Structures are given as C-alpha cells and as structure tokens.
Amino acid sequence: MRDIIAKSLTTVTGLVVGSYLATHAVRSADHLPSSLGRSRCDHCDVPLGALSTIPILSYVTHRGRCQDCDGKIDPIHLIGEVTGGLLAAIVAFSPVAGAARAWLAVMALVLLATSLIDLKTQRLPDVLTGIALIAAVGLQWPNGSVSLEVGFAAALVTAVCLSVVRLLGEILRERPGLGWGDVKLASVLALWLGLATPWMLVIASGLGLVVMSLWRPKTGRLPFGPFLALGAFTVGLGLQTGLWSNAL
Numbered sequence: 001m002r003d004i005i006a007k008s009l010t011t012v013t014g015l016v017v018g019s020y021l022a023t024h025a026v027r028s029a030d031h032l033p034s035s036l037g038r039s040r041c042d043h044c045d046v047p048l049g050a051l052s053t054i055p056i057l058s059y060v061t062h063r064g065r066c067q068d069c070d071g072k073i074d075p076i077h078l079i080g081e082v083t084g085g086l087l088a089a090i091v092a093f094s095p096v097a098g099a100a101r102a103w104l105a106v107m108a109l110v111l112l113a114t115s116l117i118d119l120k121t122q123r124l125p126d127v128l129t130g131i132a133l134i135a136a137v138g139l140q141w142p143n144g145s146v147s148l149e150v151g152f153a154a155a156l157v158t159a160v161c162l163s164v165v166r167l168l169g170e171i172l173r174e175r176p177g178l179g180w181g182d183v184k185l186a187s188v189l190a191l192w193l194g195l196a197t198p199w200m201l202v203i204a205s206g207l208g209l210v211v212m213s214l215w216r217p218k219t220g221r222l223p224f225g226p227f228l229a230l231g232a233f234t235v236g237l238g239l240q241t242g243l244w245s246n247a248l
C-alpha cells in the first residue's frame with residue numbers, strides 16, 4: 001500500500017514538474033526569466049489563484065482560457081503537465097530499479113524539458129544535452145565496458161551520419177531540415193541506445209512525417225527534438241525493462 005502511495009505521489013510530482021517546465025519554455029520564448037514565484041497568466045500577467053494552478057484540471061475547467069482576460073492559454077501547459085505525469089508514472093511503475101531508475105528519471109525530465117523548449121523556441125539547449133549525456137553514461141555504466149564502447153561508437157556514427165544529412169540539407173535547400181542541436185541530442189541518445197539507435201531515428205522520422213502530413217507549422221519548420229525524445233525514450237525504456245535486447 002505504501003509503495004502504491006509513493007508511486008502515485010511521484011506521478012503527481014511529475015504533473016507539477018511538467019507544469020513548471022512548460023511555463024519555463026513559454027518564458028524562454030519571450031526571453032523572460034523563469035521564476036519560482038507565483039504563476040501568472042501569459043497574456044495579462046495577473047497572478048493565478050490556487051485553483052487555477054492545479055495541473056490539467058484548471059486547464060479543462062477553464063476551457064483553456066484565462067479567467068481574467070479570457071486570453072487563450074497556450075496548450076503547451078497542458079502538454080507539459082500530461083507528459084510530465086505520464087513519464088513519472090512510467091518510471092515509478094516500471095520494473096527498473098535502483099540507480100538505473102534514478103538515471104531514467106533524470107533522462108525523462110531532461111527530454112521533456114528540452115522538447116518543450118524546442119517546441120517554443122526551436123532550440124535544444126546545450127546544457128540539457130550535456131545532462132542527457134551524463135544520464136546516458138549512468139544508464140550504460142552497469143552494462144559493462146563493451147556496451148559502453150558500443151554506445152560511444154553508436155554516438156560517433158550518429159554524429160557523422162546526421163552531420164552529413166545536415167550539411168546536405170544546407171547545400172540542397174535554403175533551410176536545412178535538421179538543426180545542430182538535433183545532431184548533438186541524437187548522438188548523446190545513441191550513447192544510451194547503442195545498437196538500437198536506428199530504431200530511435202526510424203520512430204522519430206516516422207512520427208515527424210506523419211505530423212508534417214497532418215499539420216504544417218507557420219514557420220515551415222517542425223521542431224525535431226520532441227520526436228527524437230519520444231523515439232529514444234520508447235526504445236530506451238524497452239532496453240531498461242528487458243523488453244528489447246542489445247545483446248551482442
């Protein structure tokens with residue numbers, strides 16, 4: 001019973017953290033400092049009441065609008081809250097245990113943060129990619145030196161291949177489809193995934209193509225970070241839980 005309560009509390013914490021990360025992403029886009037103070041409306045800057053800060057529930061009951069100015073609340077807040085809660089529940093209820101669970105939680109948090117920032121600013125901050133690198137090493141470490149070496153090789157091959165794709169995009173098109181931030185993040189995630197790296201790229205590209213066929217962003221450029229994050233977390237979770245094997 002205590003275990004279920006602890007896991008449920010972790011899920012609620014994920015909702016709250018996801019909410020904070022979404023607010024940080026919105027403020028990053030407006031070049032505003034991310035504050036730990038009281039939450040405010042993105043339109044009229046009025047401080048939100050306690051009921052208006054309850055993740056998911058406040059968005060649904062207010063029908064996505066501010067109670068004061070009726071401004072449309074950016075749906076990224078709901079995306080951050082739902083995804084944060086979902087990721088926390090997956091990590092808490094998964095059979096992954098010990099240090100691996102802690103590193104998986106760090107990886108999930110970093111992937112969510114960088115995806116939300118990419119959605120708002122079309123940038124993947126190097127500092128978050130750096131933390132993902134540390135988490136990738138932490139997740140590979142228990143698998144032994146051979147797996148770690150394969151991981152580094154996969155990271156190097158991914159970096160070279162995606163750099164070529166990026167440079168070809170620059171030569172053949174006015175705007176390259178892939179950003180350097182995507183190349184760096186994918187290479188770091190390859191260190192975690194090793195031989196399963198191609199599956200991350202297949203899932204990310206496939207989902208990206210599906211979304212692009214349904215919805216074309218105003219800027220004409222779809223942020224690729226969230227797709228890389230989703231592909232990597234799906235494959236990585238399979239590896240950590242033993243559903244997917246990278247055995248040599």
Ligand SMILES: [Zn+2]
Binds near residue numbers: 041042043044066067
């Ligand atoms: Zn407002």
